Amino acid sequence: MTDWLTPEEWTAVRLSxxxxxxAMAASLIPGVAxxxxxxxxxxxxxxxxxxxxxxxxxxxxxxVGWFLLIGFGxxxxxxxxxxxxFGIVLSFRWTxxxxxxxxxxFPLLVRAIRLSIASVDRRLEDAAGTLGAHxxxxxxxxxxxxxxxxxxAGMVLSFAKAMGEFGATITFVSNIPGETQTVPTAIxxxxxxxxxxxxxxxxxxxxxxxxxxxxxxxxxxxxxVRRRVHAQ
Amino acid sequence: MILDVDIRHVQGAFSLHARFxxxxxxTALFGPSGSxxxxxxxxxxxxVRPSHGRIVVQGQVLLDTKANVFTPKHKRRIGCVFQxxxxxxxxxxxxxxxxGRWFTPKRDRKASYDHIVDxxxxxxxxxxxxxxxxxxxxxxxxxxxxLLADPQLLLMDEPLASLDEARKAEIYPYIExxxxxxxxxxxxxxxxxxxxxxxxTSIVVLSEGHVTASGPAFDILRHPHHxxxxxxxxxGALIEAQVLRHEDSFGLTVLQTRAGTLRVPHLTxxxxxxxxxxxxxxxxxxxxxxxxxxxxxxVLPGLISSIEHAEGPSVDVQLDCSGDRLVARVTRKxxxxxxxxxxxxxxxxxxxxxxxxxxxxxxxxxRM
Numbered sequence: 001m002t003d004w005l006t007p008e009e010w011t012a013v014r015l016s017x018x019x020x021x022x023a024m025a026a027s028l029i030p031g032v033a034x035x036x037x038x039x040x041x042x043x044x045x046x047x048x049x050x051x052x053x054x055x056x057x058x059x060x061x062x063x064v065g066w067f068l069l070i071g072f073g074x075x076x077x078x079x080x081x082x083x084x085x086f087g088i089v090l091s092f093r094w095t096x097x098x099x100x101x102x103x104x105x106f107p108l109l110v111r112a113i114r115l116s117i118a119s120v121d122r123r124l125e126d127a128a129g130t131l132g133a134h135x136x137x138x139x140x141x142x143x144x145x146x147x148x149x150x151x152x153a154g155m156v157l158s159f160a161k162a163m164g165e166f167g168a169t170i171t172f173v174s175n176i177p178g179e180t181q182t183v184p185t186a187i188x189x190x191x192x193x194x195x196x197x198x199x200x201x202x203x204x205x206x207x208x209x210x211x212x213x214x215x216x217x218x219x220x221x222x223x224x225v226r227r228r229v230h231a232q
Numbered sequence: 233m234i235l236d237v238d239i240r241h242v243q244g245a246f247s248l249h250a251r252f253x254x255x256x257x258x259t260a261l262f263g264p265s266g267s268x269x270x271x272x273x274x275x276x277x278x279x280v281r282p283s284h285g286r287i288v289v290q291g292q293v294l295l296d297t298k299a300n301v302f303t304p305k306h307k308r309r310i311g312c313v314f315q316x317x318x319x320x321x322x323x324x325x326x327x328x329x330x331x332g333r334w335f336t337p338k339r340d341r342k343a344s345y346d347h348i349v350d351x352x353x354x355x356x357x358x359x360x361x362x363x364x365x366x367x368x369x370x371x372x373x374x375x376x377x378x379l380l381a382d383p384q385l386l387l388m389d390e391p392l393a394s395l396d397e398a399r400k401a402e403i404y405p406y407i408e409x410x411x412x413x414x415x416x417x418x419x420x421x422x423x424x425x426x427x428x429x430x431x432x433t434s435i436v437v438l439s440e441g442h443v444t445a446s447g448p449a450f451d452i453l454r455h456p457h458h459x460x461x462x463x464x465x466x467x468g469a470l471i472e473a474q475v476l477r478h479e480d481s482f483g484l485t486v487l488q489t490r491a492g493t494l495r496v497p498h499l500t501x502x503x504x505x506x507x508x509x510x511x512x513x514x515x516x517x518x519x520x521x522x523x524x525x526x527x528x529x530x531v532l533p534g535l536i537s538s539i540e541h542a543e544g545p546s547v548d549v550q551l552d553c554s555g556d557r558l559v560a561r562v563t564r565k566x567x568x569x570x571x572x573x574x575x576x577x578x579x580x581x582x583x584x585x586x587x588x589x590x591x592x593x594x595x596x597x598x599r600m
Contacts, residue, residue, distance in 0.1 A: 126279050127318040129305040131381045132335030138306075141331070145322040228322060 005202055011178055012186040013206055019094060019182055020162035023101035024155050027109055031154060035113035056168075057107040065171025068100055072172070096173040097180050101162035108157035116150020117143075148225050156218035163210060183207050234417045235259060235385065239275055239285030239295070248272070248282075248441040256434025256448070258411045258418045262425075263438030269421040272438075273387045276419065277312050278305030290384050290417075306335070311378030311386040311416070315393050317370040319362035325373050326358040332381025343382050343415075351413075352376045352406055368399035372406060379416065386410075388420045392427070400427075407431055429453055429470055429510040453510070454550065454559050455540070468512035469558045475505045484529075491532040491553030494582070513548055516560035517581040520570055530582040534558065536574050539567065551580055 005013070037043070038050055056064050072079040073091045082088040090096035120143055128138045166184040173180040175189055187203045190196030238251040248268040261269040274280035276287055278294065281302060287295040289310065294303045311332075319328050329349070333341065349355050352372045362370060371391050378386055388407075392400045408431065411418060422428050428435055428449070435452040437445040437459075445458045452458055453470045473487040478498065485499040487509065494509070501507065523531060534553030541547055547567050551558040558580055562572075572578070 121318075123314070123316070123318055124320060126305070127312065127314065128320070128331065130277055130279070130308070130310060130312040131332030131377065132306050132309065133331075134306050134335070137335065142320060142322075 005206070006199070008177055009186065009199065009203060009206075012181050012183050012203065013210075015094060015097075015178075015180075016163060016182040016184075017210070019097045019101055020159050022095075022098040023105060023162040024109075024159045026098065027102040027106050027158055028151075028155065031106060031109040031158075032113055032151065035110045035117055038110070039114045039117045053110055054107045056104050061104060061165070061167025062171050064103060065100060065168035068096070068103070068168065068172040072096065072099065090173075092173050092176060092180060094173075094180055097169050097182060098162075100168040100172045101165045102158070104165050104168050105158035105161035108161055109154040112154030112157055113147065113150050116147040116153075119150075120146050145228075149222050152218060152221050152225060156214060159214055160211065163207070163214070183210075233288070234290060235276070235419065236286070236288040237272065237276065239272070239282040239287065241271060241275065241280065241282040241285075243271065246271075246441060250438065250441070250443050252436045252443045252446040254419075254434045254436065254446065256417070256432070258407075258420060258432050259434040259436060260428035260432035260449070261419065261421045261436050261438060262423065262428050262432075264423055266440075267438040268441040269423075269438055270389055273312075273389050273419060273421055276385070277310050277387050278303065278308050279312075292384070309336075309340075309382065309384050311381055311383030313371065313374045313378050313386065313388040313391045315390045317362070317367075317374045319365075319370055319373060319377070321362055323362075324358070325354065325360050325362070325365070328362065328373060329354075329358075329376050329380055331377060336382050340382050343380050345380060348376050348379050351409060366399070367395045368402045371395065371403055375406065375410075379410075383416055386416045386418045388418060390421050390423070393423075404430060425453075425459055426510070429468070430508070450557070454557055455548075468510050468515070469556075470508055470510050471556045471558070473507045473509045475499065475501050475503050475507065477503055489532075489553075489556050491534065491556040491558070491580075493530075494532075495529040511558055511582060513559045513561035515582060516558060518549060518560050518562055518566070518570070518572065519579045519581055520576075522579055523581060526581070527583075532556075532558070532580045532582070534578060534580060536572055536576045536578060538574055539572065551578065553580065 034049070034053060038046065038053070069091065070076050074080065074083060074089065079091060082090070090099055124142055124146070125138050128142045129135070133141065164184060166188065169180070169182060170185050170188070175181050175185040181189070183203050183206065187200050190200040190203070233253055233255055235254045237253070239248065241248045246266070246268070248271050250268060250272055261272060263269055271280060275282045275295070276289065282295065282297070284297050285295065286293070286297070293301055294308055295301060320331065323331065329345070349358070352375060354369065354372050354376060357365060357369055357373065362373070365373065374391070392403055395403070407418070410416070411431065411433070420428070420431060432449040435446065435449050436443055437452065445452055445455070450470050453468060471489050471491070473489045473494065476486040476488040476493065478485050479495070480498070483498045484495045485497070487494040487496060487507065489509070522533070532553045534551040536549055537552045537557070538550045539547055540550065545563050545565070546561050547564050549560045549562055549567070549572060551560060560580060566572070
């Protein structure tokens with residue numbers, strides 16, 4: 001049943017899924033917070049924040065990876081601090097791959113959520129306020145359910161980006177089988193060795209399968225949520 | 233005092249300076265669009281923060297810019313019913329109704345869910361989603377939702393403006409019941425004279441951001457000059473009446489007022505029901521003698537109490553008919569030819585079909 005992929009290939013698939021899920025989950029709360037700040041906030045530096053969040057979308061991924069390497073590497077200012085204070089090491093670990101994927105997918109996540117926040121009728125939030133709801137409850141009971149379709153869309157985009165991320169990952173955490181080798185970097189490794197075509201093809205099919213499943217799942221979820229939120 | 237407002241607010245080119253007090257069970261803010269009605273209710277509800285002023289509701293200071301007091305909207309306990317309903321699309325009717333209840337302290341929960349569902353006739357809608365409701369149903373649910381948060385004041389910002397006449401007629405009786413059951417005092421924004429004549433107990437007239445008149449509905453409605461912007465045809469007196477009997481063979485209903493009996497087109501209210509009836513000034517003619525051989529059915533004797541000069545060739549003659557105060561619009565020429573002057577006894581003549589059915593509302597329904 002499982003012998004159509006080699007154990008190494010299975011490891012890469014499992015690792016890719018783990019990295020993508022962790023990247024998606026970890027960027028969810030910051031993503032919602034920053035989407036809110038960008039859409040509703042009126043503070044100094046909002047435009048600068050907007051540009052920084054969107055940079056990974058336009059920069060070459062290798063540049064992002066290199067920034068991560070000098071910032072979060074063991075000798076980098078943030079990396080050294082995390083290592084000394086919490087014993088957290090990101091460079092050349094799967095957690096580093098998750099960080100790279102999260103940052104690369106972040107603009108997509110934020111954009112999707114931000115669009116859904118912009119479409120929320122703020123008069124509904126006012127109405128909730130006049131009914132006695134504290135702003136925190138207005139967010140939890142009105143705003144959040146209304147933007148749920150946007151959050152799901154953003155999560156799917158973030159997951160999909162993480163499944164395909166290559167440049168920043170390989171630059172920051174390299175391509176270590178069993179530790180940082182994801183499906184895309186494993187395909188790359190196969191293409192670099194003679195006779196690797198078979199393995200590259202198998203992993204490509206896996207990649208296509210996961211992408212289709214993710215899109216189908218998100219479409220199904222979004223339909224369900226839309227039906228709940230804007231019931232006809 | 234239920235409501236004491238004195239605010240100044242500038243928004244772009246529009247400047248509002250409104251000052252009024254009201255003790256009415258249903259205070260109508262009346263004026264054309266752009267007169268500041270919505271800004272005032274938004275300020276009372278805490279959705280707009282006026283630059284200067286003071287708002288006191290039921291003795292509680294909600295805004296006092298001098299003392300730097302501003303109560304946020306979720307602590308004001310002021311219910312709002314908006315023009316568009318603003319029901320939560322992701323919740324069914326039951327959870328929309330109960331939304332405010334979660335945030336009401338237990339000791340303040342007085343409104344009974346069953347009673348309000350029954351009062352508004354929405355029991356059959358509880359499982360439905362707002363998007364499946366008609367405009368009138370949405371507004372009834374919105375009223376119920378606001379009431380179930382146990383507000384100390386209910387604001388209604390043109391709640392019926394987006395509805396057609398039939399839907400309005402469907403909701404008026406519910407607002408009348410709210411008003412007469414004497415629970416929560418209501419502030420209603422309206423630009424329809426017929427609507428406020430039917431519903432209001434107090435009226436605040438606004439024009440270009442200023443209060444031009446305020447007081448009990450019966451006093452304000454009698455003075456046509458307050459309603460200049462809506463067209464002079466709208467002015468008229470409001471009197472209280474009771475259904476005496478129905479003359480089914482003629483399709484008429486006989487009403488008893490202090491001034492005498494009135495015959496109006498058939499009404500569905502049972503005998504004994506208290507009503508308020510609006511008689512438009514332009515629908516009343518004056519005669520020095522008791523008319524004989526005339527088709528008009530309603531003749532009320534009275535004394536001229538004062539004569540007010542309106543614009544143009546018209547004059548408004550205020551009458552005292554055994555305690556009921558009417559107003560008739562006649563020409564300046566008639567006043568001169570008939571020698572009308574205060575203290576003169578006259579007869580007011582009203583055609584039965586002149587009654588404004590929209591402005592005819594029950595005061596206390598089911599009173600037998």
